Amino acid sequence: MTKDILHITNGDSLTDRLHQLALIDGxxxxxxxxxxxxxxxxxxxxxxxxxxxxxxLEKYYRITPNDYEQKFVSQLSKLDDxxxxxxxxxxxxxxxxxHMNMVAAISLLLRKGFEKVPxxxxxxxxxxxESKCFGLNELNDSQLITHFKNKKQLTVDDLxxxxxxxxxxxxxxxxxxAGQIKASSSFEYLSICLRAHLERFPNAKSGLNTLETNILKxxxxxxxxxxxxxxxxxxxxxxxxxxxDMQMKRIIAKLFxxxxxxxDQLILSERGKLALQEKKxxxxxxxADWYYGGVNKYHYLYNTDTRNxxxx
Numbered sequence: 001m002t003k004d005i006l007h008i009t010n011g012d013s014l015t016d017r018l019h020q021l022a023l024i025d026g027x028x029x030x031x032x033x034x035x036x037x038x039x040x041x042x043x044x045x046x047x048x049x050x051x052x053x054x055x056x057l058e059k060y061y062r063i064t065p066n067d068y069e070q071k072f073v074s075q076l077s078k079l080d081d082x083x084x085x086x087x088x089x090x091x092x093x094x095x096x097x098x099h100m101n102m103v104a105a106i107s108l109l110l111r112k113g114f115e116k117v118p119x120x121x122x123x124x125x126x127x128x129x130e131s132k133c134f135g136l137n138e139l140n141d142s143q144l145i146t147h148f149k150n151k152k153q154l155t156v157d158d159l160x161x162x163x164x165x166x167x168x169x170x171x172x173x174x175x176x177x178a179g180q181i182k183a184s185s186s187f188e189y190l191s192i193c194l195r196a197h198l199e200r201f202p203n204a205k206s207g208l209n210t211l212e213t214n215i216l217k218x219x220x221x222x223x224x225x226x227x228x229x230x231x232x233x234x235x236x237x238x239x240x241x242x243x244x245d246m247q248m249k250r251i252i253a254k255l256f257x258x259x260x261x262x263x264d265q266l267i268l269s270e271r272g273k274l275a276l277q278e279k280k281x282x283x284x285x286x287x288a289d290w291y292y293g294g295v296n297k298y299h300y301l302y303n304t305d306t307r308n309x310x311x312x
Contacts, residue, residue, distance in 0.1 A: 003027060004086040006078065008105050010098050014091060014137045021141060023148050027085075029078045032071040036100040036197075037247065039291040042170045043111070044104050045076050056291075061246055079112040087118050089151060093135045094125035094189040095242025096196045100169065100293075106154075106162040119159065120151040125189055133240075158186045165194070169293040174198065174300060175309050189240070196240045200292060201309055204301040206275045207283030211241060212251065216258055216268060216276045224266045227252065254286060 005026030009015045012032070018024045033044075038056035041049040050073055057063035088109065092102040102121075109119065124136040127143065136144060154162075161183055168176045174197075181194045199210035206213065218224065218233050234248050243251070258272030274280040287298040300309040 004084065006085045006088045007091065008088065009091040010093060010101055010136075017137055017144070018091070021145065023145070027078060029075045030071075031075070031101050031105055033101055033104075034097065034247070035104050035293075036097050036242075037292065040104070040170050040293045042107065042167055044108055045111075060250065079108065079114075082113045082117065085114075085117055087120065088114060090119065090121045091136060092121065092123055093242060094123060094133050094193075095135075095240050096193040097242030097244075097247075099187070099190060099193040100166075100197075103162040103166040103169070106159055107166040110159060110163050115156075115159065119154045121154055121186070122147050122151045123188065135242075152186050154186055161185050162187070165190075169197075171294045174201070174292070174295050175311075178308065192240050195307075197292070198307075198309060199302055201297060201300045201302040202283055202286070203278070204303050204310060205278040205281060207281045207286055208275055209302065211238060212255060213276065214238075215252065215255060216272055219259065219266050219272070220268055220276060225264050226261075226266065230266060254288075257282075257285065 003026055006029060007018070007024050007026060008029045008031055009018065009024075010031050012030060015024070015028060015030050033053070035044070038060070039052050041052065043049055050068075053072075054065040054068050057068055058065060090102060090105065092098040092105075106119070109115075109117075122136070124139065124147065125133050127134050127139075134143075136147070139147065161180070162185075165177065165180055168174075168180065177194055178198060181191050183191075196210075202209055203213065208216070214237070215230070215234050218237065219230065222233065224230050224233060230252060231245070231248060234252060235243070235245070238248070255272075258269055258275055260267050260269045260272075268276065271280075271282065275282050283298070283301075290297045299312055301312065302309055
């Protein structure tokens with residue numbers, strides 16, 4: 001096995017599968033983070049950034065600082081010796097969750113001096129003949145091997161764009177990200193993910209964001225029996241967010257005021273109906289101290305007509 005290739009993978013499940021298929025030839029940095037939520041700083045490796053992330057993950061997701069040290073911080077030292085590697089391969093998926101991790105990883109690589117090392121991307125997404133997008137771990141062995149063989153080498157412009165987007169994400173003005181949506185790059189799903197990010201801010205008419213509104217629509221449309229079934233629907237039909245159980249559970253918990261349980265079915269409460277019909281704004285009942293990168297989620301409103309953000 002050669003040791004001059006560095007693989008950066010998005011999670012343990014995929015990493016285990018890649019080892020089983022002998023697709024990891026070299027070292028592996030498992031990127032165990034979820035930078036699409038919570039406060040972030042440009043220098044993800046700085047002590048201040050790591051401390052902020054520890055506090056956020058412990059408070060909202062019960063991930064202890066020691067666990068974070070073992071699972072993420074311990075991986076950072078693998079980037080200290082760039083001369084060791086002749087190639088970097090990134091394994092990230094098509095959704096917002098993975099894309100924010102990916103642009104952060106690229107930004108970190110450039111700060112560590114990897115700008116002259118060939119960097120490749122293996123990204124999941126649409127499969128010919130299928131109507132939905134697939135995650136890397138949803139591909140069969142043959143498809144995953146083909147994705148690896150067809151990996152894209154990122155250009156200097158690609159790397160600079162990714163690093164720039166990460167910088168903008170960590171700043172206080174999310175409208176700057178809107179200016180990057182139409183940027184041309186090798187990242188097939190980046191524009192969609194950036195649009196999905198902007199739609200995470202509260203709707204100016206209802207106070208709920210796009211994902212929260214879609215969950216209410218599911219309850220109004222389908223015969224959903226309980227919270228467990230709602231979770232399944234929300235995960236399956238979330239679009240390009242890529243949230244897991246932990247993130248979706250927190251989102252649904254914030255929607256309890258809009259739900260009622262009657263017999264063996266979940267239905268919308270009166271508040272839920274008003275929110276879905278955009279007849280009442282519930283911003284004041286949902287606002288919280290919640291950050292996406294460098295900005296508080298509730299400091300901006302999303303205008304669905306202009307598809308722009310308005311600062312409060």
